[in-house]
Amino acid sequence: MSIVTVQLGQCGNQIGFEVFDALFSDSHCPQGLCSKRENEAYQASCKERFFSEEEHGVPIARAVLVDMEPKVINQTLSKAAQSGRWKYGQHSCFCQKQGSGNNWAYGYSVHGPRHEESIMNLIQKEVEKCDSLSGFFIIMSMAGGTGSGLGAFITRNLQDQYSNSLKMNHIIWPYGTGEVIVQNYNSILTLSHLYRSSDALLVHENDALHKICAKLMNIKQISFRDINQVLAHQLGSVFQPTYSEEGSSHYRRNPLGDLLENLVPHPEFKMLGVRNIPQMSEHSLAYSTFTWAGLLKHLRQMLISNAKMEEGIDWQVRPPLSGAPTLGKMSANKNLHFNTSLANLVILRGKEVHSADLGGFKDPALYTSWLEPDNAFNMWKTQRAFNKYEKSAALVSNSQFLVKPLDMIVGKAWNMFASKAYIHQYTKFGIEEEDFLDSFTLLEQVVASYRNL
Amino acid sequence: MTQSVIVQVGQCGNQIGCCFWDLALREHASVNQKGIYDEAISSFFRNVDTRMVGDGGSISKGKICSLKARAVLIDMEEGVVNEILQGPLRDVFDSKQLITDISGSGNNWAVGHKVFGSLYQEQILEKLRKSAEHCDCLQCFFIIHSMGGGTGSGLGTFLLKVLEDEFPEVYRFVTSIYPSGEDDVITSPYNSILAMKELNEHADCVLPIDNQSLFDIISKIDLVVNSGKLGTAVKPKSLVTSSAGAFKKQQEKPFDAMNNIVANLLLNLTSSARFEGSLNMDLNEISMNLVPFPQLHYLVSSLTPLYTLADVNIPPRRLDQMFSDAFSKDHQLIQADPKHSLYLACALMVRGNVQISDLRRNIERLKPSLQFVSWNQEGWKTSLCSVPPVGHSHSLLALANNTCVKPTFLELRERFMRLYKKKAHLHHYLQIEGMEESCFTEAVSSLSALIQEYSQLDATKSMPMEDLPRLSVAV
Numbered sequence: 001m002s003i004v005t006v007q008l009g010q011c012g013n014q015i016g017f018e019v020f021d022a023l024f025s026d027s028h029c030p031q032g033l034c035s036k037r038e039n040e041a042y043q044a045s046c047k048e049r050f051f052s053e054e055e056h057g058v059p060i061a062r063a064v065l066v067d068m069e070p071k072v073i074n075q076t077l078s079k080a081a082q083s084g085r086w087k088y089g090q091h092s093c094f095c096q097k098q099g100s101g102n103n104w105a106y107g108y109s110v111h112g113p114r115h116e117e118s119i120m121n122l123i124q125k126e127v128e129k130c131d132s133l134s135g136f137f138i139i140m141s142m143a144g145g146t147g148s149g150l151g152a153f154i155t156r157n158l159q160d161q162y163s164n165s166l167k168m169n170h171i172i173w174p175y176g177t178g179e180v181i182v183q184n185y186n187s188i189l190t191l192s193h194l195y196r197s198s199d200a201l202l203v204h205e206n207d208a209l210h211k212i213c214a215k216l217m218n219i220k221q222i223s224f225r226d227i228n229q230v231l232a233h234q235l236g237s238v239f240q241p242t243y244s245e246e247g248s249s250h251y252r253r254n255p256l257g258d259l260l261e262n263l264v265p266h267p268e269f270k271m272l273g274v275r276n277i278p279q280m281s282e283h284s285l286a287y288s289t290f291t292w293a294g295l296l297k298h299l300r301q302m303l304i305s306n307a308k309m310e311e312g313i314d315w316q317v318r319p320p321l322s323g324a325p326t327l328g329k330m331s332a333n334k335n336l337h338f339n340t341s342l343a344n345l346v347i348l349r350g351k352e353v354h355s356a357d358l359g360g361f362k363d364p365a366l367y368t369s370w371l372e373p374d375n376a377f378n379m380w381k382t383q384r385a386f387n388k389y390e391k392s393a394a395l396v397s398n399s400q401f402l403v404k405p406l407d408m409i410v411g412k413a414w415n416m417f418a419s420k421a422y423i424h425q426y427t428k429f430g431i432e433e434e435d436f437l438d439s440f441t442l443l444e445q446v447v448a449s450y451r452n453l
Numbered sequence: 454m455t456q457s458v459i460v461q462v463g464q465c466g467n468q469i470g471c472c473f474w475d476l477a478l479r480e481h482a483s484v485n486q487k488g489i490y491d492e493a494i495s496s497f498f499r500n501v502d503t504r505m506v507g508d509g510g511s512i513s514k515g516k517i518c519s520l521k522a523r524a525v526l527i528d529m530e531e532g533v534v535n536e537i538l539q540g541p542l543r544d545v546f547d548s549k550q551l552i553t554d555i556s557g558s559g560n561n562w563a564v565g566h567k568v569f570g571s572l573y574q575e576q577i578l579e580k581l582r583k584s585a586e587h588c589d590c591l592q593c594f595f596i597i598h599s600m601g602g603g604t605g606s607g608l609g610t611f612l613l614k615v616l617e618d619e620f621p622e623v624y625r626f627v628t629s630i631y632p633s634g635e636d637d638v639i640t641s642p643y644n645s646i647l648a649m650k651e652l653n654e655h656a657d658c659v660l661p662i663d664n665q666s667l668f669d670i671i672s673k674i675d676l677v678v679n680s681g682k683l684g685t686a687v688k689p690k691s692l693v694t695s696s697a698g699a700f701k702k703q704q705e706k707p708f709d710a711m712n713n714i715v716a717n718l719l720l721n722l723t724s725s726a727r728f729e730g731s732l733n734m735d736l737n738e739i740s741m742n743l744v745p746f747p748q749l750h751y752l753v754s755s756l757t758p759l760y761t762l763a764d765v766n767i768p769p770r771r772l773d774q775m776f777s778d779a780f781s782k783d784h785q786l787i788q789a790d791p792k793h794s795l796y797l798a799c800a801l802m803v804r805g806n807v808q809i810s811d812l813r814r815n816i817e818r819l820k821p822s823l824q825f826v827s828w829n830q831e832g833w834k835t836s837l838c839s840v841p842p843v844g845h846s847h848s849l850l851a852l853a854n855n856t857c858v859k860p861t862f863l864e865l866r867e868r869f870m871r872l873y874k875k876k877a878h879l880h881h882y883l884q885i886e887g888m889e890e891s892c893f894t895e896a897v898s899s900l901s902a903l904i905q906e907y908s909q910l911d912a913t914k915s916m917p918m919e920d921l922p923r924l925s926v927a928v
Contacts, residue, residue, distance in 0.1 A: 010733055070454055070492065071729050097590035098455050101737030102834075145741075177816055178833025179732070181742040181798050210813070222810035224731040224837075411920060412831070418921050419828040421745035421797075444926045 001134035001254050003049050003239075004126045005063040006154065009100075009147030010072045011172050012139040013065055015228050017076045019139070020061045022232035023050050024086045026240060026387045033351055033385040042384045045241035045251040051086060052129050059086045062129065064122045065093040066154075068100050068111055068146045092126065094119050100145025104186040105429035107149020108193075115150075120157060127162075135166030135199075135256035142190045143174035143183035152193035159197040166256045169198045170235070173205040173405060182422050184413035189431070191406075192439035195446065200264050202272045203402060204231050208308035215311050217281045233387060234276045237394040242347060242380035252380070262378040263343045263398045265371065268449050271402045275302050275395040277310050282388070290391050292348070292356035299346070299393050300360045306339040306401045319365035340453045341367050341376065341399035348381040350391040356381075368453040403450045410443050454492035455592035457723065457736070458584045459524045460612060463558075463565075463605025465630050466598040467526055467533045468708060473597070473716035474522050474545055476843075480720060483843050484728070490517045493727045497523055498545075499587055521547050523587065525580045527612075529569055529604045530557040550584070552576050558603025562644040563885035565607020573608075577615060585620065592726075593624040593736045595719060596656075600648045601632035601641030610651035617655050624736060626722075627656045628715060631787065631861060633665040640878050642868040643893075649865070650896040653903060657740050659751050660718065661858065662786045667711035673783065674759055717842065718754055718786065721850040724804050725838040731809070734802060734836030742834040743798045743854050748903060752852045753791055755784040758845065772807065772847065776815035779851040780823065787861055794857035795914050796825045800834040805847030807837060824914060859907040866900055873897075 007016030027046040032039045051059035061080070065088060067073045073095050080087045094115065100107040127133055136158055140147035151169070158167050171190070174183045194201055209230050213222045217230065238259075244252035252258055263272055277299050278290060298310045305317035317337050344366070348356055358379055367376045386392050416422070417436055427433070461470030481494045490500040498520040522545045528534050531553050538546065552573055558565040585591050594616055598605030616625050629652065632641035652659050725734040744750045757778040758771070779801070782790040803812060812835055825832050842848050872878065873893060882888050 014731070069733075069735065071733060075729055098592055099733075099735045099737065101735060101741045103737075103741050145738075175813065177813075177820070177831045179835055180738075181829065181832050181834045210810070214810070219810075221808045223808040227809070411923065414923055415921055416828045421828055422741075424747055425741050425744075440924055441926065444924050448926050 001049070001132045001257075002062055002130035003134050003137050003256060004123065004130065005050075005061070006123065006136060006138045007063055007065045007076075008138065008140040008151045008154070009067055009144055011141035011144065012147050012151070013067055013072045013076045014224065015170075015172070015231060016063060016065070016139050017079055018225070018228040018232035019235050020050065020063065020080070020086060021083070022229070022236045022387070023240065024059070026236055028085070029388060031385065031388050033390065034383050038384055041251060042241050042382070048131075049134070049239070049241070049255060058084070060089050061086060062126060063088060063092060064119070064126050066095075066119055066122075066146075066150065067093075068096045068107075068150070069098060070095045089126075092122060094122055100149060102143075102145045102180050102182060102186070103425055103429065104145060104149035104152075104189045105426040105431035107145045107147075107151070108153045108189075109149075109430040111146065111150050112153030116153075116157060119154060120161060123158070133162075133165055134254050135168065136162070137168050137170060137256070138198075139170045140190075141172040141174065142187040143172075143180045144186065147172075148186045148190040152190050152197075155194055156197040166260055167198050168200045168202055168256055168259070169194050170202045170204070173203055173207075175206045175210070176408070179206075182425070184409050184416060185422065185426070185436075187409050188413045188439045188443055189435070192442040195270060195442060198270065199260055200270050200272055202274065202396075204234070204274070205308070205405065212279055212309050216279050216309055218284075219281075230279065233279065234274045234394065237276050237349065237386050237392055238274060238347060238396055240349070240382075240386060241384075242349075242382045251382075258380075259345070259396065262345050263396060265343060265375070268446070269342050269398055271406075271446075271450075272396055272398050273401050275299065275308070275397065277302070277393050278389065279309065285388060292352070292391060292393075295391060295393050296346075296356060296358065296360060299395055303341065303344065303395060303397060303399065304339055304366065305337065319363065339400050341397055342371065342453060343367075343376045343378075343398045345378045345380065345396045347394040347396070348379065348391075349384065349386040349393075350389065351383070351385065353381045353383055353391075400450050400453055403447060406443065407447050410440065410447065414440060454496060455590045455726065455735070456496050456523060456588040457593040457595055458581075458588070458591065459497070459522070459595045459597065460527065460581075461524065462527045462596065462598040462609035462612065463602055464528065464530070464533045464599075465602065466596075466605045466609065467528055467537065469597050469628070469630075469712045469715050470524065470526065471537050471540075471542060472709065472712040473719055474524065474542055476713065476716045476720055478520070478545070480843055484840055488517045490514060494520070495589075496723065496727045499523060520545060522550075523584055525550050525552070525577075525584055527552045527573075527577070527604070527608060529554040529565065529608065531555060550580060552580060558607060559881075560601075560638050560640055560644065561603045561881055561885070562607040562647045563882045563888045565603040565605075565609070566611045566647070567607075567885050567887040569604070569608050570611035574615065577612065578619060581616070581619065585623075591620070591623050593626055594620070596625065596627045597715075598627070599630040599632075600645040601630075601636055601638050602644060605630075606644040606648040610648045610655075613651055613655035624657045624740060625655065626736070626739075627652060627659045628719065629659055629661050630715075631661050631663040631865070633663050634864070636664075640872070640881070642865060642872055643878070643882065645865055646869045646896045646900055647892065649862075650899040653748060653899050657750060658744065660754055660786075660852075661751055661861065662715060662718075662754070663788060663861070664711065666786050666788055667714055669783065670714060670759060671710050714756065714786070718756055718850065721756065721802060721804065721842065721848060722852075724840065724842070725802055725836045728838050728840040730836065730838035730840075732835065732837040734800075734834070738834070739800065739852070743800055743852060745797055745829070745854070746906075749797065749854060749906060751854070751858045753789050753855055753858060754786045754853075755779045755851045756786070757784055757849050757851075759784070772811060773815060773818070775847065775849050776801075776819060779849050780819060787858070789855070789857035789861065791853045791855040791857045792823060794824070794855050794859075795911055796823055796829075796832060797854040797856070797910065798829060798832040798834065799823075799854070800836070800852040802836045802838070802850040802852070803847065804838045804849075805841030805845065807847050809837065812837065826910060827913060827916070856907045856911050859904060859911070862900060862904050862907075866897065866904070869897065
């Protein structure tokens with residue numbers, strides 16, 4: 001089954017390119033560490049999900065590119081075409097002349113309705129190219145105007161028009177300090193709207209990715225390209241094929257469906273995060289070897305202590321004693337730094353993957369009381385190595401890890417809202433104070449729900 | 454891609470405008486090596502086939518034939534515009550884009566605004582409409598003028614109302630030269646205050662600039678250029694004040710260097726909209742992020758670096774220095790000290806080989822020494838444009854919405870009151886039809902209200918930061 005990707009705004013398009021590039025590079029990587037037949041099956045599965053066929057043999061990404069101004073899309077299209085290995089469809093983009101001005105209201109209330117038909121038509125065309133549709137992957141930022149506002153609008157449309165298909169929104173959480181001054185307003189409006197119309201929100205934080213570039217990849221002058229490449233690596237490790245449950249030789253067909261089934265048991269809890277181990281520069285990779293035990297130990301601690309990467313993990317954080325009464329989880333006994341999970345998915349790729357022991361992740365202490373670890377924890381795997389890493393593990397988690405950042409954004413937006421600053425820019429285009437209040441209410445609810453896991 | 458139209462009004466406006474067009478051509482020439490008319494260049498220029506008769510001949514793609522500036526030149530005296538039309542830039546301007554008269558406004562806002570306003574309203578509208586028609590997607594009008602005289606100040610602000618009525622969806626960015634303390638025009642306080650009212654009400658965004666600051670910046674550059682210290686030879690093209698000679702080369706006028714600074718400001722402001730980068734910033738984002746309340750739309754600007762040293766052996770500690778300089782009061786284009794006042798919002802527009810980590814590092818470094826208003830503690834807007842300005846490897850334009858504009862307005866009001874109390878020169882204004890004393894009193898109240906807003910914000914500076922109680926939800 002195929003995934004149709006919708007790339008929105010400057011961020012969405014810049015990221016989208018790196019993601020397709022990473023997926024393609026990996027699937028054509030000669031160091032797969034597996035048999036030829038295995039490799040071919042992997043390639044075919046990746047292709048089915050993300051690329052469609054062309055007469056001349058250059059695969060075309062299953063993507064729709066949307067932006068309200070032309071510079072970024074032009075760049076993205078030419079970068080892909082220049083590589084010669086894959087490209088975007090000639091008619092897969094929608095572009096206007098003037099951007100959304102970082103204004104969520106403009107993206108949602110003006111661009112949305114104005115261009116609804118054209119954009120939905122483009123998406124329809126892409127869907128028709130798929131033999132069978134697993135769902136939509138929408139890449140967008142929260143801080144700007146197009147990705148956030150138009151993204152929210154399109155997602156709602158997708159919900160109406162493709163009610164049987166799944167939607168996962170990939171959201172970029174902006175840097176804590178300053179990319180856009182009204183980023184907190186745009187963020188709360190986006191999140192509250194997406195919460196109602198999307199099936200899952202997969203979040204990547206710029207601050208976290210930045211740290212990975214600085215500490216793990218040792219990049220001195222970090223560019224957005226570097227950040228996007230780290231992100232693409234993480235997404236690739238989640239979305240590349242893995243064996244299905246039935247047997248070890250077939251790749252699973254419905255990646256989105258399986259992800260959502262495993263990770264979103266309850267509609268109140270939709271926020272997912274990704275952790276990946278190991279992550280390092282290609283130069284260092286040549287000198288490193290790993291064991292599954294070591295990798296998984298670190299990954300588990302990253303989950304528990306809410307670390308974003310394998311350096312600087314706080315090993316002091318421990319799960320509450322198992323055997324403690326499961327009622328009254330909200331009591332003060334709980335270790336405040338401990339990151340409780342609702343559901344986890346670990347994806348293992350590479351050599352001797354069958355020997356990996358995941359007992360640590362099945363500990364009921366990691367999870368909230370109302371789900372059995374058997375239901376809360378899942379594992380996918382494939383022998384085929386990912387992106388030249390002999391062994392790599394990814395963790396997709398529905399846990400409390402976003403409570404603090406979300407709380408901070410809501411708090412800052414609230415402070416600004418109290419002073420009424422910038423509100424006139426939104427009311428100009430039909431987003432009223434009441435819409436803001438609705439968003440605040442919904443998000444406070446989400447924060448509270450996650451806090452009480 | 455969007456287009457912008459420059460409307461240059463009065464002597465000052467036209468002189469600055471001229472420098473702007475010269476620099477714009479040079480910038481595009483250095484970026485656009487192949488001579489293809491692309492979207493970047495179309496933001497300020499039309500491509501015209503001059504062989505075709507009549508108005509048409511606009512070519513949208515392909516090789517550059519003849520570039521015409523998207524500009525309207527207005528002056529009530531002929532001297533400056535005539536000089537432009539005889540100079541090296543004469544082919545860049547369309548003769549139909551001009552509105553001139555002979556007698557001038559006599560440094561009288563009322564003459565500019567009321568007399569010439571009504572006299573030329575139709576013509577102005579016609580030229581503006583024409584220039585808009587030539588645009589695929591018109592985003593912004595840039596008005597360049599001075600506040601202290603008659604034409605730029607009076608007619609320039611009359612324009613604003615016309616633009617607001619005729620093109621309500623197009624932004625109006627105004628670059629205003631404020632009179633310095635020792636201004637030689639006696640009535641400049643009257644003209645400025647009357648103009649301020651219009652700016653308050655009809656401009657989307659104002660970039661106030663004053664001659665004294667520009668002059669100080671020039672002196673600083675001269676010091677470095679002429680100091681003869683080893684290793685301080687400056688790359689000639691890199692001076693923010695340099696020009697290829699918009700006017701005849703032999704007599705470089707004293708204002709040329711100053712005007713070039715303003716021209717560079719406008720180029721840098723629009724660079725991220727015209728050229729590519731990893732974090733683009735369009736003109737509509739300036740207004741969105743930097744104007745928290747409609748009345749508070751005055752932005753203090755600073756440009757760094759002012760020059761690039763020619764010696765490549767000097768290590769690039771300069772990058773961080775560039776950020777530090779942007780906040781020093783010596784680099785601001787008006788007499789203001791943002792560091793010791795309150796920031797409402799700040800934008801950093803970077804050009805050249807600078808990445809997001811450089812930007813973040815410097816924001817983190819400078820933040821502790823700056824005061825932001827309580828509801829906008831992280832009030833930063835940033836942009837990264839890959840194309841540096843001519844002669845530099847990187848540059849930074851900082852735009853601050855900061856209460857440090859207040860002293861400028863206070864001083865202006867004081868100079869006004871000194872004249873007004875004595876009714877000095879008032880009759881020149883009152884004899885113009887449509888002018889009454891109430892025009893003056895209303896203008897002063899408008900300014901006072903604005904000053905009051907800034908004072909209220911300043912008062913919050915030393916108050917402790919308190920988080921407001923959040924909504925509580927049932928669990």
